[in-house]
Amino acid sequence: MTVRVRYAPSPTGDPHLGNIRTALFDWLLARHYGGQFILRIEDTDRARYVESGVQAQMEALRWLGLDWDEGPDKGGPHAPYVQSERLPLYKEHADRLLAEGKAYLCYCSPERLDEVRKRQQAQKLPPKYDRLCRELTAEQRRAAQAQGTAPVVRFQTPLLGETVAQDALRGAVTFQNETLDDFVLLKSDGFPTYHLASIVDDHLMEITHVLRGEEWLSSLPRHVLLYRAFGWKPPVFAHLSTILGPDRAKLSKRHGAHAALEYRRQGYLPDAVVNFLGLLGWSLDDHTEIIDRETLIGHFDLDRVLPNPAVFNADKLDWMNGMYIRRLPPEELATQVRPFLEAAIGRAVDPAALSRIVPLVQERIKLLSEIVGMADFFFTEGPLDYEAATLLGKKFAGEPRQAAEGLEKVLSAVQTLEPWQREPLEAAIRPLAEQMGVKAGDLFGVVRVAVTGRTATPPLFETMEVLGREKAVERLRAALDRLHSVTS
RNA sequence: GGCGCAUUCGUCUAGUGGCCCAGGACGCCGCCCUCUCAAGGCGGAGAUCACGGGUUCGAAUCCCGUAUGCGCCA
Numbered sequence: 317m318t319v320r321v322r323y324a325p326s327p328t329g330d331p332h333l334g335n336i337r338t339a340l341f342d343w344l345l346a347r348h349y350g351g352q353f354i355l356r357i358e359d360t361d362r363a364r365y366v367e368s369g370v371q372a373q374m375e376a377l378r379w380l381g382l383d384w385d386e387g388p389d390k391g392g393p394h395a396p397y398v399q400s401e402r403l404p405l406y407k408e409h410a411d412r413l414l415a416e417g418k419a420y421l422c423y424c425s426p427e428r429l430d431e432v433r434k435r436q437q438a439q440k441l442p443p444k445y446d447r448l449c450r451e452l453t454a455e456q457r458r459a460a461q462a463q464g465t466a467p468v469v470r471f472q473t474p475l476l477g478e479t480v481a482q483d484a485l486r487g488a489v490t491f492q493n494e495t496l497d498d499f500v501l502l503k504s505d506g507f508p509t510y511h512l513a514s515i516v517d518d519h520l521m522e523i524t525h526v527l528r529g530e531e532w533l534s535s536l537p538r539h540v541l542l543y544r545a546f547g548w549k550p551p552v553f554a555h556l557s558t559i560l561g562p563d564r565a566k567l568s569k570r571h572g573a574h575a576a577l578e579y580r581r582q583g584y585l586p587d588a589v590v591n592f593l594g595l596l597g598w599s600l601d602d603h604t605e606i607i608d609r610e611t612l613i614g615h616f617d618l619d620r621v622l623p624n625p626a627v628f629n630a631d632k633l634d635w636m637n638g639m640y641i642r643r644l645p646p647e648e649l650a651t652q653v654r655p656f657l658e659a660a661i662g663r664a665v666d667p668a669a670l671s672r673i674v675p676l677v678q679e680r681i682k683l684l685s686e687i688v689g690m691a692d693f694f695f696t697e698g699p700l701d702y703e704a705a706t707l708l709g710k711k712f713a714g715e716p717r718q719a720a721e722g723l724e725k726v727l728s729a730v731q732t733l734e735p736w737q738r739e740p741l742e743a744a745i746r747p748l749a750e751q752m753g754v755k756a757g758d759l760f761g762v763v764r765v766a767v768t769g770r771t772a773t774p775p776l777f778e779t780m781e782v783l784g785r786e787k788a789v790e791r792l793r794a795a796l797d798r799l800h801s802v803t804s
Numbered sequence: 805g806g807c808g809c810a811u812u813c814g815u816c817u818a819g820u821g822g823c824c825c826a827g828g829a830c831g832c833c834g835c836c837c838u839c840u841c842a843a844g845g846c847g848g849a850g851a852u853c854a855c856g857g858g859u860u861c862g863a864a865u866c867c868c869g870u871a872u873g874c875g876c877c878a
Contacts, residue, residue, distance in 0.1 A: 534876040602818035760839040772841035
């Protein structure tokens with residue numbers, strides 16, 4: 317039997333990291349067993365439907381490299397893969413249960429349901445449908461129909477006994493049937509509820525493993541009951557734990573941007589996000605943290621998935637992203653980083669220039685977007701923006717003349733230096749510090765700010781080499797001018 | 805309120821009766837390297853395994869209860 321797994325999002329907006337982790341586990345399981353990964357859109361809740369939702373879901377999956385074998389855009393043996401296009405199927409199955417006496421039509425108005433609920437709450441009883449329509453006589457039914465009320469279809473839940481359901485992560489979970497009510501299968505507008513639609517589709521699409529959020533665990537007995545009523549074999553169910561924010565509440569907008577695509581915008585690498593999410597509730601062993609896709613696929617299985625909720629550790633994701641950035645071939649990093657830089661400086665960047673810069677910043681950024689703060693000065697035209705105090709630093713704060721003297725020495729040592737390369741630059745500048753009786757690092761600090769406008773940069777001489785003589789000299793002069801205006 | 809699930813360093817986790825007075829990782833701190841910032845190396849602090857009872861020669865690991873958190877139903 318081949319493993320068939322589905323990711324079945326509701327297109328209610330951008331997918332969250334929580335959703336994406338479910339999709340990842342789905343995908344890993346399918347790939348591990350050489351089975352199929354199916355994308356199905358559950359859009360029967362028309363009130364919450366968002367037009368761009370389907371595209372956003374697919375975009376996020378594509379970004380992360382989670383390719384699907386069957387889906388709305390690809391078709392497949394069980395098309396269509398969008399629930400709103402499968403309405404006749406749900407109707408047909410609801411009718412079948414109706415005909416077999418396992419479901420019934422309910423004519424209760426929303427107003428009456430509301431009243432019942434209020435009464436139960438007042439008596440501190442668990443609110444549930446009072447089954448008024450379960451035992452209607454043919455005559456009563458005719459009367460209700462004559463009134464023109466559109467009925468809903470309700471499932472006839474056993475009144476007594478218990479339903480034992482298996483969860484792959486937790487084992488047997490037992491529910492008393494009397495706590496369940498006669499839930500709705502088909503709404504009065506002809507749309508199915510989640511319960512009916514997902515069970516019918518999972519069966520028809522031959523899904524073998526259902527991975528979904530823990531919030532569905534309490535619906536499990538209903539689904540098991542439905543499978544039984546249809547005479548179908550249920551799939552393996554695994555309810556994945558919730559991902560929590562730092563305050564231990566379920567991850568949500570309140571915790572900031574956790575839409576998957578937002579991570580792309582911020583400069584996270586798909587491989588890093590996949591690795592990180594793969595380790596949220598699953599582990600390979602007691603020490604491996606950096607795991608590539610192939611290894612993930614090779615080892616992933618449900619038996620090492622944990623049932624307990626996990627707090628999202630943003631620091632660790634950042635660290636991991638840095639690890640992946642450092643492992644990238646420099647040319648690859650250059651192309652990844654280019655759009656971020658171009659967006660920031662507002663013009664195209666010469667790939668050749670960028671490829672000389674990238675090796676200098678590769679181990680200094682954790683996010684692709686950090687290229688901007690680390691390298692934009694290479695592209696700045698005209699005067700740099702910094703304070704004279706920054707230029708002087710702690711060392712020369714009271715000695716602007718000495719700093720100016722240093723810069724003058726550097727300028728004249730460097731102006732006609734040949735070749736304009738890292739080593740000659742260092743050989744020319746380092747001895748000047750000794751001449752002046754200051755530490756090399758202190759002199760370098762002034763030069764660094766003069767040439768880059770920043771106190772934290774890649775190594776100075778490499779930076780100057782890449783920057784080029786023209787800009788470096790121009791900036792040294794500008795720094796001198798600035799110091800002269802302070803000292804005079 | 806009812807039902808269900810969960811509970812190991814701040815966080816992610818290893819651990820399925822003796823190897824654990826609990827291992828790894830992120831973060832934090834210190835040292836080394838060093839022209840700044842990183843990266844890297846080394847070291848450190850940090851968990852009476854939620855609590856209380858059992859079972860057992862022996863429990864983080866099994867059982868019961870309590871607490872707390874979360875989810876679902878409204």
